[in-house]
Amino acid sequence: MTDKRNVKADRLSGFIASAFQACGMSESNSERMGELMAEADIGGQDGHGVFRLPMYIRRIRAGGMEVNPDIKVISERTATALLDGGNGPGHLVMSRAAELAVEKAKTCGVAWVGARYSNHAGPAFLYARMPLAENMIGLYVAVGSANHMPPWGGTDLLLSTNPISVAIPSNAQADIVLDMATTVAAYGKVKTAADRGETMPEGWMIDKQGQPLTDPTRSAEGLLLPIGGPKGYGLSLIFGLLAGTLNGAAFGKDVVDFNADPKATTNTGHFVVALDIAAFADVDTFKRQVDGIWDEMKSSALLPGVEGIRLPGERLAATSAERLAEGIPIPQALGSRLDALADELGIERL
Amino acid sequence: MTDKRNVKADRLSGFIASAFQACGMSESNSERMGELMAEADIGGQDGHGVFRLPMYIRRIRAGGMEVNPDIKVISERTATALLDGGNGPGHLVMSRAAELAVEKAKTCGVAWVGARYSNHAGPAFLYARMPLAENMIGLYVAVGSANHMPPWGGTDLLLSTNPISVAIPSNAQADIVLDMATTVAAYGKVKTAADRGETMPEGWMIDKQGQPLTDPTRSAEGLLLPIGGPKGYGLSLIFGLLAGTLNGAAFGKDVVDFNADPKATTNTGHFVVALDIAAFADVDTFKRQVDGIWDEMKSSALLPGVEGIRLPGERLAATSAERLAEGIPIPQALGSRLDALADELGIERL
Numbered sequence: 001m002t003d004k005r006n007v008k009a010d011r012l013s014g015f016i017a018s019a020f021q022a023c024g025m026s027e028s029n030s031e032r033m034g035e036l037m038a039e040a041d042i043g044g045q046d047g048h049g050v051f052r053l054p055m056y057i058r059r060i061r062a063g064g065m066e067v068n069p070d071i072k073v074i075s076e077r078t079a080t081a082l083l084d085g086g087n088g089p090g091h092l093v094m095s096r097a098a099e100l101a102v103e104k105a106k107t108c109g110v111a112w113v114g115a116r117y118s119n120h121a122g123p124a125f126l127y128a129r130m131p132l133a134e135n136m137i138g139l140y141v142a143v144g145s146a147n148h149m150p151p152w153g154g155t156d157l158l159l160s161t162n163p164i165s166v167a168i169p170s171n172a173q174a175d176i177v178l179d180m181a182t183t184v185a186a187y188g189k190v191k192t193a194a195d196r197g198e199t200m201p202e203g204w205m206i207d208k209q210g211q212p213l214t215d216p217t218r219s220a221e222g223l224l225l226p227i228g229g230p231k232g233y234g235l236s237l238i239f240g241l242l243a244g245t246l247n248g249a250a251f252g253k254d255v256v257d258f259n260a261d262p263k264a265t266t267n268t269g270h271f272v273v274a275l276d277i278a279a280f281a282d283v284d285t286f287k288r289q290v291d292g293i294w295d296e297m298k299s300s301a302l303l304p305g306v307e308g309i310r311l312p313g314e315r316l317a318a319t320s321a322e323r324l325a326e327g328i329p330i331p332q333a334l335g336s337r338l339d340a341l342a343d344e345l346g347i348e349r350l
Numbered sequence: 351m352t353d354k355r356n357v358k359a360d361r362l363s364g365f366i367a368s369a370f371q372a373c374g375m376s377e378s379n380s381e382r383m384g385e386l387m388a389e390a391d392i393g394g395q396d397g398h399g400v401f402r403l404p405m406y407i408r409r410i411r412a413g414g415m416e417v418n419p420d421i422k423v424i425s426e427r428t429a430t431a432l433l434d435g436g437n438g439p440g441h442l443v444m445s446r447a448a449e450l451a452v453e454k455a456k457t458c459g460v461a462w463v464g465a466r467y468s469n470h471a472g473p474a475f476l477y478a479r480m481p482l483a484e485n486m487i488g489l490y491v492a493v494g495s496a497n498h499m500p501p502w503g504g505t506d507l508l509l510s511t512n513p514i515s516v517a518i519p520s521n522a523q524a525d526i527v528l529d530m531a532t533t534v535a536a537y538g539k540v541k542t543a544a545d546r547g548e549t550m551p552e553g554w555m556i557d558k559q560g561q562p563l564t565d566p567t568r569s570a571e572g573l574l575l576p577i578g579g580p581k582g583y584g585l586s587l588i589f590g591l592l593a594g595t596l597n598g599a600a601f602g603k604d605v606v607d608f609n610a611d612p613k614a615t616t617n618t619g620h621f622v623v624a625l626d627i628a629a630f631a632d633v634d635t636f637k638r639q640v641d642g643i644w645d646e647m648k649s650s651a652l653l654p655g656v657e658g659i660r661l662p663g664e665r666l667a668a669t670s671a672e673r674l675a676e677g678i679p680i681p682q683a684l685g686s687r688l689d690a691l692a693d694e695l696g697i698e699r700l
Contacts, residue, residue: 075629075630077457077458077459077460077626077629078428078429078457078458078459079428079429079458079459079460079461080458080459080460080625080626080629080630082629082630107427107428108427108428108429108430108458109427109428109429109430109462110427110429110430110460110461110462110623111429111460112459112460112625114630137592137596150650151647151650151659152659152660153652153653153656153658153659153660154647154650154651154652154653154656154659155650155651155652155653156649156650156651158646158647158650166588166592168588168591168592176587176588176591178584178585178587178588180578180581180584180585184578206653208651208653209653209654210653210654210655227577227578227581227582228530228534228577228578228582230660230662231530231577232577232578234528234530234662235528235530237526237528237643237647237661237662238516238518238526238528238662240643241518241526241640241643242487242516242518245636245639245640245643246487246627246630246631246636247630247631248630248631251643252642252643252646252647253646273460275430275462275596276427276430277596279425279427279430279432280425280430280432280464280596280597280598281596281597281598286595286596289595290591290595292602293587293590293591293595293601293602296508296602296603297501297504297508297587297602299506300500300501300504300505300506300508301504301505301506301558302503302504302505303503303504303505303556303558303559303560304559304560305560306503306504308503309501309502309503309504310502310503310580311587312580312584312587312588
């Protein structure tokens with residue numbers, strides 16, 4: 001395709017790091033941002049990687065996000081901690097949170113680390129996957145960065161897509177990585193449909209009269225629908241209370257639209273849990289059992305017209321392998337925005 | 351209505367306790383069973399309370415479930431434990447698990463206790479709600495006791511409804527209690543529809559050709575559908591790995607149909623998490639904030655035709671209050687089955 005070009009992962013992470021360094025971020029933090037944001041793109045979460053860079057930079061320059069945040073533990077038990085993210089990028093806050101959770105889980109078996117005064121952190125899988133390196137299971141939940149969903153039966157936008165990710169290591173197969181919004185469609189998919197001039201399927205959004213809304217350019221009038229009706233609403237509410245309210249972070253009407261307002265402090269809340277497999281099972285045996293479950297699902301007979309069963313994390317692994325080998329496709333429109341950003345910051349173009 | 355009669359809660363719990371005692375269960379365990387099973391009925395989970403008593407008794411008498419199980423901690427860290435339930439009733443195993451989780455969370459801030467060699471434990475909310483008494487948040491997940499769902503796109507019944515419950519205390523309002531299957535409809539709702547001669551709505555089940563199945567008497571040929579399509583499949587899979595595989599309990603093809611086979615050991619797995627609010631926030635402030643979120647949701651403008659917003663746990667609280675005052679309705683057919691059971695066990699009828 002002529003409207004895309006492929007960029008190698010290390011080049012992409014280097015470019016992102018340069019952009020943050022040009023704004024005054026420390027070298028180590030900039031590199032961390034580069035790695036994590038590129039990891040989102042490598043994994044195929046195109047709406048959560050470098051795509052967000054211009055918006056993050058805009059927020060930093062508008063004074064809405066700290067470039068060198070003072071991330072502090074403000075309360076702690078042996079298996080828990082609450083971080084104040086110092087209004088820094090969510091990536092820095094939540095990678096710190098995941099490190100701390102892993103450290104604590106090594107002795108305690110499990111650890112739960114929450115954060116307040118954080119910001120958008122990219123895709124959920126980044127943090128759920130961090131404990132895997134230590135043979136732990138990871139779990140991550142966030143309050144989404146803008147409200148697009150009402151309580152079930154209502155029309156006021158009081159809830160977000162509040163995503164959950166859970167990562168469970170396997171042996172020979174790809175790691176099981178679930179990463180899902182509590183809405184039928186994440187809002188990024190609505191934006192992508194609008195960009196492409198496509199119609200949305202019924203079931204993604206309704207309007208305030210309860211009628212299906214399929215024109216993504218009208219999404220500002222629309223309400224995202226939760227998965228399973230009242231069930232997805234319940235999940236979004238519970239996750240918001242756990243990731244937001246419990247941490248002293250924003251939830252409900254206090255949630256600031258991260259895209260619309262670059263200056264207001266978002267006070268984004270998230271939490272991460274690390275669960276040490278060895279506290280329950282022999283690690284190798286467990287991983288082989290996960291392979292076994294993988295195989296069982298794959299060998300199911302299929303519904304007519306279905307080509308195969310997919311496991312959560314399978315596409316992530318395949319996309320990652322492909323993009324690490326062949327580079328990350330950057331659509332022309334995004335490339336132009338990144339070029340403009342590079343010129344503005346006085347750094348080398350991607 | 352003439353086909354129901356109301357029974358006071360303490361009479362119901364006493365009847366249940368007598369039934370287990372007649373099978374040789376210890377007095378304290380029998381009372382525990384009576385309280386917990388009646389609590390399911392009080393809360394309105396009619397398919398998970400005394401309704402299950404004949405089946406539990408049948409399993410005990412067939413040698414498929416231990417009446418006085420030896421419940422043991424088989425591995426432990428400061429914030430985790432794995433219980434071997436000794437093939438006892440899930441109620442005894444998981445109330446022990448919840449007690450242990452609460453005890454550990456008092457010092458550690460959070461605790462995660464899993465169990466293997468357990469059995470059906472009634473409704474999930476029972477165990478998620480236990481930590482509330484200690485100002486903790488509770489979370490409970492189980493591998494369902496029969497597979498009724500295929501992996502997304504498949505037709506082999508490898509997954510169950512694998513439910514989750516999360517309980518979060520409020521101050522002046524009812525506690526927030528989410529209790530949901532990862533399927534659109536729990537299998538109990540299908541059975542209830544069959545009992546009543548009703549048709550199921552489209553979206554609950556499909557047949558193996560992928561066509562909607564709305565006749566509940568054909569449910570044995572049907573597949574339950576997950577909430578949010580692949581998302582609910584992913585949740586069910588993840589919960590099965592965490593509650594089953596990680597604990598050395600059954601998951602996937604190893605799951606025994608609890609209803610169909612009264613002899614085979616089910617090796618049911620579950621886990622419960624207790625999270626101490628005080629490790630993150632001032633307890634009273636937090637509970638008032640939960641009230642605030644409750645009020646926010648309630649005050650949302652409504653979609654046409656909707657009477658009001660409901661919070662998870664609201665109906666549970668209302669039903670509990672009503673049934674504690676007026677008794678628990680026992681349909682005639684169930685009443686007759688319980689009478690027959692009482693006669694068989696030589697105990698006083700309900």
